[in-house]
Amino acid sequence: MNQVADKPRMPDEIGVPDAFPFMHPVLKANYGNWDWHDRPRPGVLHHVSKSGDEVWTVRAGTQRQMDVFTIRKLCDIGDDFADGHVRFTTRSNIEYMVTDPAKVDPLIEKLESEGFPVGGTGASVSMISHTQGWLHCDIPGTDASGVVKSLMDVLYDEFVQEKMPNRVRITTSCCQINCGGQGDIAVNVQYTKPPRINHDLVANVCERPAVVARCPVAAIRPAMVNGKPSLEVDEKKCVCCGACYPPCPPMQINGKEETRIAIWVGGKHSNARSKPTFHKLAVANLPNNPPHWPEVAEVVRKIVHAYKTNAKHWERMGEWIERIGWNRFFDMTGLAFTKHHLDTWTGARKTMNMSAHIHF
Amino acid sequence: MKDESKDKATHATPILDELEGGKWPSFITGLKHLRDEGTPSNRAIMNDLLGQLEHSYEEKLGFWKGGTISVRGYGGGIIPRFSEVADRFPASKEFHTLRVMPPPGFHYTTDVLRKMCDIWEEYGSGLIAFHGQSGDIMFQGTTSENTQPAFDALNELGFDLGGAGPALRTAMSCVGHARCEQSCFDEQRAHRLMINTFLDEMHRPSLPYKFKFKFSGCGNDCVNAIQRADFAVIGTWRDDIKINQEKVKEHVAKVGRKYTIDTVVSMCPTRAISLNDDDTLEIDNQSCVRCMHCINVMTKALSPGDDKGVSILIGGKRSLKVGDLLGTMIVPFMKLETDEDFEKLEEFGETVIEFFADNALEHERVGETIDRIGLPAFLEAVGVDPDPNMVNHPRTSSYVRTDDFDEEAAKWFERKAAKAQISAE
Numbered sequence: 001m002n003q004v005a006d007k008p009r010m011p012d013e014i015g016v017p018d019a020f021p022f023m024h025p026v027l028k029a030n031y032g033n034w035d036w037h038d039r040p041r042p043g044v045l046h047h048v049s050k051s052g053d054e055v056w057t058v059r060a061g062t063q064r065q066m067d068v069f070t071i072r073k074l075c076d077i078g079d080d081f082a083d084g085h086v087r088f089t090t091r092s093n094i095e096y097m098v099t100d101p102a103k104v105d106p107l108i109e110k111l112e113s114e115g116f117p118v119g120g121t122g123a124s125v126s127m128i129s130h131t132q133g134w135l136h137c138d139i140p141g142t143d144a145s146g147v148v149k150s151l152m153d154v155l156y157d158e159f160v161q162e163k164m165p166n167r168v169r170i171t172t173s174c175c176q177i178n179c180g181g182q183g184d185i186a187v188n189v190q191y192t193k194p195p196r197i198n199h200d201l202v203a204n205v206c207e208r209p210a211v212v213a214r215c216p217v218a219a220i221r222p223a224m225v226n227g228k229p230s231l232e233v234d235e236k237k238c239v240c241c242g243a244c245y246p247p248c249p250p251m252q253i254n255g256k257e258e259t260r261i262a263i264w265v266g267g268k269h270s271n272a273r274s275k276p277t278f279h280k281l282a283v284a285n286l287p288n289n290p291p292h293w294p295e296v297a298e299v300v301r302k303i304v305h306a307y308k309t310n311a312k313h314w315e316r317m318g319e320w321i322e323r324i325g326w327n328r329f330f331d332m333t334g335l336a337f338t339k340h341h342l343d344t345w346t347g348a349r350k351t352m353n354m355s356a357h358i359h360f
Numbered sequence: 361m362k363d364e365s366k367d368k369a370t371h372a373t374p375i376l377d378e379l380e381g382g383k384w385p386s387f388i389t390g391l392k393h394l395r396d397e398g399t400p401s402n403r404a405i406m407n408d409l410l411g412q413l414e415h416s417y418e419e420k421l422g423f424w425k426g427g428t429i430s431v432r433g434y435g436g437g438i439i440p441r442f443s444e445v446a447d448r449f450p451a452s453k454e455f456h457t458l459r460v461m462p463p464p465g466f467h468y469t470t471d472v473l474r475k476m477c478d479i480w481e482e483y484g485s486g487l488i489a490f491h492g493q494s495g496d497i498m499f500q501g502t503t504s505e506n507t508q509p510a511f512d513a514l515n516e517l518g519f520d521l522g523g524a525g526p527a528l529r530t531a532m533s534c535v536g537h538a539r540c541e542q543s544c545f546d547e548q549r550a551h552r553l554m555i556n557t558f559l560d561e562m563h564r565p566s567l568p569y570k571f572k573f574k575f576s577g578c579g580n581d582c583v584n585a586i587q588r589a590d591f592a593v594i595g596t597w598r599d600d601i602k603i604n605q606e607k608v609k610e611h612v613a614k615v616g617r618k619y620t621i622d623t624v625v626s627m628c629p630t631r632a633i634s635l636n637d638d639d640t641l642e643i644d645n646q647s648c649v650r651c652m653h654c655i656n657v658m659t660k661a662l663s664p665g666d667d668k669g670v671s672i673l674i675g676g677k678r679s680l681k682v683g684d685l686l687g688t689m690i691v692p693f694m695k696l697e698t699d700e701d702f703e704k705l706e707e708f709g710e711t712v713i714e715f716f717a718d719n720a721l722e723h724e725r726v727g728e729t730i731d732r733i734g735l736p737a738f739l740e741a742v743g744v745d746p747d748p749n750m751v752n753h754p755r756t757s758s759y760v761r762t763d764d765f766d767e768e769a770a771k772w773f774e775r776k777a778a779k780a781q782i783s784a785e
Binding site: 008009010011012013014015016017018019021022023024027028030031032034035036037038047055057061062063064065066067068069070071072074075076078079084085086087088089090092094097115116117129130131132133134135136137138139140142143145146149150152153156176177178179180181182210213214216241243249254255256259267269270271272273274276278288290291292312313314345346347 | 375388431432480493516520
């Protein structure tokens with residue numbers, strides 16, 4: 001670009017780009033005209049258009065955080081097998097579309113030989129949707145990509161086959177804001193101690209009224225500490241959510257021991273059968289023990305195993321638990337039910353059993 | 361050529377090295393690849409980035425702080441990161457992310473991906489995420505100085521920054537029409553229309569807080585719109601489910617009668633399906649809630665009806681600050697086929713965003729505003745009439761003043777009469 005020094009380039013406000021120039025030709029030609037699909041094998045979708053056109057999609061897992069060498073390798077595979085087109089799923093899996101079924105097996109072989117597992121379709125454990133963690137976030141309680149890598153190593157076999165009762169969507173989040181989202185299983189940071197305040201910095205770094213307003217339980221108030229304007233926390237009211245930390249970093253919520261992990265179950269985004277639901281607490285206070293999170297991985301493995309062996313076909317995690325009852329869920333997974341599982345937040349009463357229905 | 365002097369300064373990463381075992385693709389292997397064989401600048405950045413990440417694993421703390429970085433003409437879209445341990449890891453002391461909006465449905469040519477790689481190799485760290493939780497392509501790791509030229513190059517390639525901060529955010533849409541027979545509307549058109557119409561709210565943040573659109577072609581809601589979007593557009597239909605009874609019989613013959621009853625009939629949430637003695641299906645379409653389950657199971661035999669459209673749910677969000685909220689049904693059905701239909705969607709989007717801008721408190725999501733003022737006040741503000749589809753059941757609390765009940769009831773009967781007249785015509 002040739003630019004005159006005194007006339008800087010202003011942005012071309014393109015907005016969301018048009019997808020059609022990037023779309024595989026057979027998808028473009030049959031846009032809005034698909035008829036049915038099936039899954040010939042795990043990791044492969046087969047779609048048939050009303051025009052008679054057919055397309056086979058091969059889905060493979062990626063590490064999401066990709067170096068340019070990995071992306072170029074995935075592009076090479078796309079050039080060799082899939083006419084130079086790819087797409088990504090919302091869970092960071094890559095998809096290659098081919099119109100010749102004879103290309104499916106060689107494509108799978110190529111992806112697997114390059115270390116990209118083929119799977120994530122149907123009743124499998126797909127890639128964990130996750131956050132940025134220590135790699136890039138400014139408020140993380142733990143890492144994201146690293147612990148996700150470890151968990152996917154443990155769950156690898158469930159990614160490449162479709163042997164779960166229904167799909168299993170796992171998320172991880174490195175603070176309680178829960179950017180990873182709801183999940184059949186959600187592995188989220190759960191802080192256990194009120195913030196530790198560096199009173200020397202608060203006045204210069206934080207907009208104090210905004211921090212006071214951010215607290216969901218009104219536990220923060222302005223105070224003079226050592227002659228400086230600062231903030232103080234009523235630790236009896238504090239729920240240790242960490243909401244004050246992003247607008248006021250001197251209110252450090254993270255600590256080597258204080259930052260713990262909680263596992264939640266039964267979140268569901270789909271409207272299929274039951275309405276969408278939020279995930280519910282299964283266990284808290286697990287150690288934040290990267291890089292492998294062995295204690296977390298063990299609980300996730302137990303929950304996945306109990307679901308796999310007990311749920312009916314098409315029941316999602318939350319639907320299965322609703323059928324068998326929380327009593328049996330805690331029994332089957334060997335987890336404890338405590339007073340902390342009783343909700344105390346706004347609307348808590350609606351989460352209680354207001355009936356004579358009980359499970360034994 | 362390997363730079364030997366760099367090798368001597370390579371940070372040891374014993375904890376991160378553990379993340380290279382196992383079968384799942386390792387991002388650490390990728391970072392090391394950049395450190396060892398990337399461009400000279402990528403190598404330096406990645407060596408120190410790996411050093412800082414290892415330090416985080418040792419200390420169990422993050423070491424990034426935010427700041428303010430933007431490109432000319434825009435107020436958002438860059439996530440600035442400055443290292444708090446830059447004295448030890450100077451090459452990655454600035455590690456900003458450019459959030460870049462992908463095409464709807466995440467379609468790419470390998471050609472455009474390669475060009476993105478070339479740009480990011482030159483101006484950034486060589487590390488890109490497809491995609492972040494926001495739906496953006498995340499070009500991670502550039503300096504304050506290189507942020508502008510990196511953006512210029514990506515902008516020249518045909519891409520634009522996404523949202524960050526109190527602004528309209530990058531949207532997401534499912535694969536939809538491009539490769540899914542269950543899709544009930546043109547997700548890509550709706551997605552581009554809504555974001556590109558309100559683009560100013562993205563590039564020059566001035567809303568009370570974030571505002572997210574998400575577009576799912578059917579009730580399977582593959583982009584988690586109801587849970588995560590302030591404005592969720594979900595495909596649906598209002599005529600009958602389409603049944604191919606021959607394919608139903610084939611399905612039953614293949615999987616068995618009991619399995620069909622257990623997985624289709626018994627799982628219908630409104631008991632709207634029964635299996636006939638001749639292995640065909642009978643569906644009570646007026647009781648069907650368009651949940652998608654039976655269609656998911658019998659992909660060849662069942663499909664959405666022909667009279668398609670969308671539902672709009674408003675107010676989904678995660679915990680901060682009042683607690684989690686799922687989107688609430690506000691527009692049960694809206695046709696979305698003609699240019700006029702799309703204009704109506706655009707107008708409704710504008711009404712809701714204006715309401716949000718004018719009425720939400722700072723750092724309040726629209727779902728929280730609705731909770732604060734009550735749904736009737738919101739409906740009045742956005743010009744939508746109450747509808748039984750908005751509730752699980754009518755109110756159970758008697759604490760409400762009802763002296764204008766008759767006038768309100770008259771409005772209901774007027775609307776019913778008007779609708780009856782339209783359908784009669």
